[in-house]
Amino acid sequence: MQDRTDCPCEPVAAIPASVPSGSESTHRPTIAVVHASVGSGHRAAANAIAQAIEQLRGLDGVPQDVQVDVLDILDFGKIKFDGNKTAAAFTGATRPLYDVTWRFTLTGRLLWGGGSAWSTLMFDSFDEYVQKARPLAIICTHITAANVAVGARMRTKIEYPVVCVPTDYEIEGFWPHKEADLFCVATEFMAETLRPRKVPESAIEVTGIPVRSGFGDSGRRDADRKRFGLPANKTLVLVMAGAALPQPYVRFRAAIEETLPYLRRFEDMHFIFLPGKDKSYADHLRSIFSGMKLSNAMVMDYVDDMAALMHACDLAILKSGGLSVTECLCAELPMLLLGKAYGQEKSNTVMLTSFGASMHATTSRELVMQLTHLHDNKEALHGLLVNASALRRPDAAADIVRATMRLVGVPCDRERHFAEFYWGGKPAHAR
16 A cells, blocks of 8 residues: 555555556655555654655745655565565574675675666556656655665656665665665764765765654653653653564563563662553563562553653663664663664664663663663763764754755756666775
């Protein structure tokens, strides 16, 4: 399915992947924001950008009557598969293989430039979308989306800028480096990764990773705590232990459960467990807390307003997913990352800990040690916030939209090729 966004929040009405001839897409200026349903972060970033477009209607080059299409590129493929389940397959014994693939494929001198290969082999229907919608620009939050957008431009010869928005703190090797018009990246570190790949300076902008509005607002801590029924005089620790699929959280949950017997020692802390939409895990935790008579821990069912909950809390324990850690950064919520990270999550962990913007524990024993330190030295939480301020960019989504609109209508000579590999410079960062 594809989503059409008509309000400054989540996309609403679903429309078919092939837009009928004569639909309003042929009459209104359209910006496509394309993700892939591989985990939740890519879609969350796409929704944040779509929200920013809506908020900028009539400003900074955004047409007043703009139509925003939020699309899942996997819906256009000839072969249908569940991206979330495919991604979850790399959370067990295959994690080291995924780590090698993500961190070392096309990251040295031999590089991927882009081409029409993916569109030719798999995504003819996206070409049809482009021919009918004739988008002003396509903003991509996943490499598959970016490569298909590049291929569709080559095949249809319809001109539009392709903007790449990586949703982690390092650049994967399969982004279409030479064919993208702009990379909106989180940090200067990432820009240094792109420069040896011969991405010109004019095609790199440090914007941050896009999150929805609300996370960067000033929270009303006392009111938010009262709203969620949380104690006013405790250090609140948010344990983010769930998402749409349980598989990525298996090891995280195992480490957390090993720490449960030790939580009662942290008298000044109150632990809020978020199992996401996993009701069975929520019931499991409630049963454990009841049996242990653990008074400083609670389970909260699915929360719609995560921004307000983050503003109410003092610390988050979480996996190092790109969007999750960025939401914490924007909400000024200190982080304690848990678990041995692979692939992009390893890059996220390295970035955050190198800035001193988060703490990291690999095992449950390390987690207890870190919690003891924070419990006994509350000023350490403030230190994490100060260090994290260098990475905090709550206006990233709007900045990405403004940068995109500066490219709309700018003429550019394009080459057409099925696939392009090229020889780059010496990598700025060893992986």
